[in-house]
Amino acid sequence: MSSFAQEIPLSWYLLLSAVLFSLGVVGFLVKRNVITVFMSIELMLNAVNLSFVTFAHQWHAVKGQIFVFFVMMVAAAEAAVGLAIIIAVFRARATLAVDRIDLMKL
Amino acid sequence: MHLILFILFAGFCVAGAINLLLQSHPINSALSLIVVMTSLAVLYLLLGAEFLAAAQIIVYSGAIMVLFIFVVMLLNAGREERTLGSRAAIVIGFPSVVAILGVLATVMLRAQGLGVAGLADAITPTEELSRVLFHELLLPFEVTSILILIAILGAVALASPGHGYTGDDGERISGK
Numbered sequence: 422m423s424s425f426a427q428e429i430p431l432s433w434y435l436l437l438s439a440v441l442f443s444l445g446v447v448g449f450l451v452k453r454n455v456i457t458v459f460m461s462i463e464l465m466l467n468a469v470n471l472s473f474v475t476f477a478h479q480w481h482a483v484k485g486q487i488f489v490f491f492v493m494m495v496a497a498a499e500a501a502v503g504l505a506i507i508i509a510v511f512r513a514r515a516t517l518a519v520d521r522i523d524l525m526k527l
Numbered sequence: 528m529h530l531i532l533f534i535l536f537a538g539f540c541v542a543g544a545i546n547l548l549l550q551s552h553p554i555n556s557a558l559s560l561i562v563v564m565t566s567l568a569v570l571y572l573l574l575g576a577e578f579l580a581a582a583q584i585i586v587y588s589g590a591i592m593v594l595f596i597f598v599v600m601l602l603n604a605g606r607e608e609r610t611l612g613s614r615a616a617i618v619i620g621f622p623s624v625v626a627i628l629g630v631l632a633t634v635m636l637r638a639q640g641l642g643v644a645g646l647a648d649a650i651t652p653t654e655e656l657s658r659v660l661f662h663e664l665l666l667p668f669e670v671t672s673i674l675i676l677i678a679i680l681g682a683v684a685l686a687s688p689g690h691g692y693t694g695d696d697g698e699r700i701s702g703k
Contacts, residue, residue, distance in 0.1 A: 428645035429530050432635050434574065437537045439631035441563070443624050444544040450620045454607035456553045456599055460560050463591065464544060467567055470583075478574045479642055483651060483659045486576050490660070493586050494671045498678035500591045504598045505685035511602050512688070518608060 434475040441468035455510070455517050459503055466496050529646045532573060539566040553604045557595050564588040574644060578653040 445468060448461030470489045477485025507517070514522060543562035550556045568583040660668060 427529060427647070428643040429533055430643050431641045432638060433533065433537075434570070434644070435635040435638075435641075436632055437540065437570075439628055439635060440541060441544055442631075443628040444541070444548065446624050446627070447621070448544075448548050450616045450624070451548065452556075452607070454553055454604065456595065456602075456604060457547075457556050457607065460547065460553075460556055460595065463587075464547065464560065464563065467564060467587070471567060471570065474571050474574050474576050474579060477576070477651075478644060478648070483656055484664075486579055486651060486656060487660055487664060489576075489579055490582060491667065491671060493582060494675065497586055497591055498675050500594055501678050501682040502685070504594055505682035507598060508602065508686045517602060517604050 431475055431479055435472055438468045438472040438475065441465075441471065453518055453520060455507055455519050455522065456504075458519060459500075459507070463496065463500070466492060529573060529644065532569070536566040536569045536573075539563075540570070551606050553599045553607070554596065557592060557599060560595075561588050561592050564592070573646075575648050575650040577650050578656050 442465050445461045445465035448464065449458055452458050452461060470492055473485050473489045473492070477483070477489075510522060511517060514524075516522065540563050543559040543566065546559040547556045547563070550559065564583060564587040568580045568588070571580040571583055
C-alpha cells in the first residue's frame with residue numbers, strides 16, 4: 422500500500438462536514454413534512470459536530486470533544502421538546518404539512 | 528486503509544443524506560438519517576474520538592432516532608405531499624446554499640497548517656476526557672443535567688392531552 426493511503430488531509434473531513442451541512446439546509450428548505458424538517462436540523466447539528474471533532478484532532482484539544490458531548494446533550498433535549506411540540510400541533514391542526522401550519526402567517 | 532475507510536463511510540454519509548432528501552415517506556428519511564449518524568460514528572473513531580463514537584451510536588442513532596420513529600408511528604405520518612414551496616426558497620434559498628457551500632469549501636481547502644489524520648494517530652482515552660469534564664467543566668456538566676430535567680418536564684407538559692397548546696384553540700380550528 423502506498424504511503425499516501427496511510428494518511429489523509431484533515432481538510433477532507435471539513436469538506437464532508439460542509440457538504441453534510443449544506444444538504445441539511447437544502448432539506449430544511451425543500452421538505453414539506455415538519456418531522457423531516459426537524460431531521461434536517463439534526464443533520465446540520467451532526468455536520469457541525471464532525472468539524473468540532475476534526476479540529477479537536479488537529480490541535481490535540483480534549484475540550485473540542487467535550488463540546489461535542491454537550492451538543493449531543495442539547496440535541497437530545499431539543500429533540501424531546503421539539504417532538505412534543507409536533508405532537509401538540511398535530512392534535513390542534515391534524516396535519517404535519519408545514520404549509521398548513523400557518524396560524525402565525527401574515 | 529484510512530483512505531479506504533474514509534471514502535467508504537463518507538460515501539455512506541453523503542448517500543444517506545441525499546436519500547433523506549429524496550424519500551417522501553418520513554420513516555424512510557429517519558432510517559437514512561440512522562445510516563448517516565452511524566457512519567459519522569466510524570469517522571469519529573478514525574479521528575481518535577472513541578468515547579464520542581460510542582456516544583454518537585447510543586445517543587443519536589439510539590435514543591434520538593427511536594424518539595423520531597416513535598413520533599412518526601404515533602402520528603401515523605404518511606407520504607408527504609409535494610408542493611413547490613415558496614418562491615423565496617427557490618430564488619434566494621438555493622443560491623445561498625450553493626454560496627455557503629462554495630465559501631466553506633474554498634476556505635477549508637485553502638486553509639494553511641491543517642494536518643493529516645492516519646490510523647497510527649493516538650486515540651484520546653476516555654480517562655483523559657472525563658478528567659477534564661469532571662475537573663474543569665463540572666459546573667456546565669451539572670447545568671446540562673438540569674437542562675435535560677427541564678426538557679423532560681416540558682415535553683410531558685406539551686404532549687399531555689388537555690394542556691399546553693391544545694384546548695380551546697384546537698376546537699375552534701377544527702370547528703371552522
